[in-house]
Amino acid sequence: MKQSFDDISAQLRARHRKSARLKWASMGALGLAALFLVLFFADMLIKGTPAFQQAQIEVEVSYTEQASQLPLAAVNEDVRQLVSRGYLRLIPGRMRDNPDLLGATSMEWVLADGQVDQYLKGHHSKLNDRQKAVVDRLEQEGRAELRFNTRFFTSGDSKMPELAGIASAAMGTVLTLMVTLAVAFPIGVMTAVYLEEFAPDNRFTQLIEININNLAAIPSILFGLLGLAIFINFFGVPRSTPIVGGLTLALMTLPVIIISTRTALRSVPDSIRHAAFGVGCSRWQMVRDHVLPIAMPGIMTGSIIGLAQAMGETAPLIIIGMVAFIPDVSTSISDAATVLPAQIFTWAGEPDRAFIEKTSGGILVLLAVLISLNASAVVLRKRFERRW
């Protein structure tokens, strides 16, 4: 079959068009992923930023004899439903601690009910029309406003959205990660040092290596089953506590730390090792005094990344019962506790719409911590990375 020059050049043009299509499609795929990321963060910011503000209203609080028995009586009837119950409950206690208050009456800024908060933020609320009118009047008089929500950072979980905060979950996360780090870091670094510097290249070493790579790919929920069956049921470690959570997460983080430590150790040039042997170091002295210090930034980077992964993990912790309702900030690794992602999970299941805001707020805090952890890992790497 003969083809004219025009045919061939048309064919070529078509081929080039097709080639360009692939370029645009691949660019579009990357763009789509980036677009999703932008949409996701925008959605979380829009939903979550209101959580950092909370409605407060200025009402007349009268510390009468009756109020010490029945706290609802401390405020006027028209605003009684608008003040947070949780706040009112504290009044008798305050009067007991401070007897001078009895008989006093003062205008005070108090925490408003969650529904008032939702109404002021323009969301759907369960207030009736009369209550809405009262809130509108208070707002016009400058007696109702949104203020920065310190309670979100200082108090524990609560069934009342206006009182709920992330403090107990944050503390639980810190305790759990301390256990994780204390267990996973030494064992991980020791394993990596053994495999890179000491181990003979035999079947057994290969088995350990395959096993570590495989461990890194096991679904996290199975680590939860391990924690439940071995740590809790067999060794009798108390359920829901940071110690069992930390141990479970440590086993999960171990492969990450081992793999990154091995990479860091491998990037130390052999000339360092030869020089150390040359001046008469033993193998352990060579590792301790020369190889490990040089590899340390890489090891730290890997450990931070592993820790960030452990911090966002929820599934294994649900299995071992770390989704408890924890209103008080605990300070011991053997008390029941919850962690930030588990708190987010609990709040996401609350039927009250005000908790959507709390959940997104908690997510923003978690993401901020994770991003700064990862950023610090990147900075650490950039700062101390040595090219040989």
Add this chain to the structure above:
Amino acid sequence: MQTPQLLAMFCGTLLLLGLIAYFLGRSKAARVRASGTSMYAQPDQYAWFAVMSTAGPALAVSAVGAFVMLLLGAEIPPLYLLAGSLVVACAGLAFAMARVRPEFHARQAIERVIRFILAGAAMISIFTTLGILLSIVFEAVRFFQMQSFWDFITGTTWNPGASFLAAAGRADEGASAAQFGSVPLFAGTFMITFIAMLVAIPIGLLAAIYMAEYAPAKVRTVAKPVLEVLAGIPTVVYGFFAAITVAPIIVSVAGFFGFEASFNNALAPGIVMGIMIIPFISSLSDDVINSVPDSMRQGSLALGLTKGEMIRDIVVPAAMPGIISASLLAVSRALGETMIVVMAAGMRPNLTANPLEDMTTVTVRIVASLTGDQEFASAETLSAFALGLVLFVVTLALNLVSVMMIRRFREKYRVNNL
């Protein structure tokens, strides 16, 4: 005396003994050296040897004792055990002091002990795998003693319903017998995984092609970490996003086209899971495409292929084992993903091919049956371990095949950095 206080006393005494060993060992070695005899090791090394020989055996004895108590249920009073350990520590100290002699190689002795400790640490990862396997298999066997294995694999009704009554010995009070047919769970799992792969593989692969073949260096340095952010977002956050934002969008879009969608439809968790998995596929595929030898590109361009044809017909087929390996890893990841489906997929086992309906997955059932307030020995709780066993086997197989594929690629093109 309480056990915690006893333990604190034990640790304190052991620490003290260790300190004594250190200083005694060092001063003895220093004396020997001061007398003009040359020794095989430094005084510090003799000191550390003394510490190790004091603390090591004592810790080993107490650990073995604790294990015997836990595993065999032997009644050893903690006081005796710890006191015995301390006696061993003193013996170790005396032994070490006798060994502080010029002709003793303290450094090599330390070296051997350290090597032993490091190898012990490396064993922990093996124990972890064994622990996972044993704990799951052991409980799964208990489950299969109550329920038939065949019904579990082929049954189409998952209705644990009254299994807790059976566990409490009141089986006849339940209205219907519990049924554990896992087919609907696996159908739901595969449906959601399939949707996730439909999203993740094309986007991840195309993004990898762009980054490896087209992107200027500047775009690459920005785009890679941005994609990694997707992998770093906690799954619980994705779950919330899928349930609160994506699912209602899907319901209204489906409503617009005249379909009825459940708020727990399989599409929302599937799509969001796919987005989460994009970086897994893109970063591994990117590495693989980058390590396809340049000579193949140059050869194909020299033959007159356009760039698009080169990528489609030469580079991607060459990188195929790596891409398949990445996809298999992604599938195993999707099968085991828990939080997204727990929060956004349904709880109702539902055997259907319609992604707009609600369906449940293996991981959702595992969570649901372990978070209830049921007795541990009930069939429903144990069923979680049977499901976990299947999950373990499937993901293990996928991972192994994936590793084998990537090894084949590596050997073919002699790439070392994958």
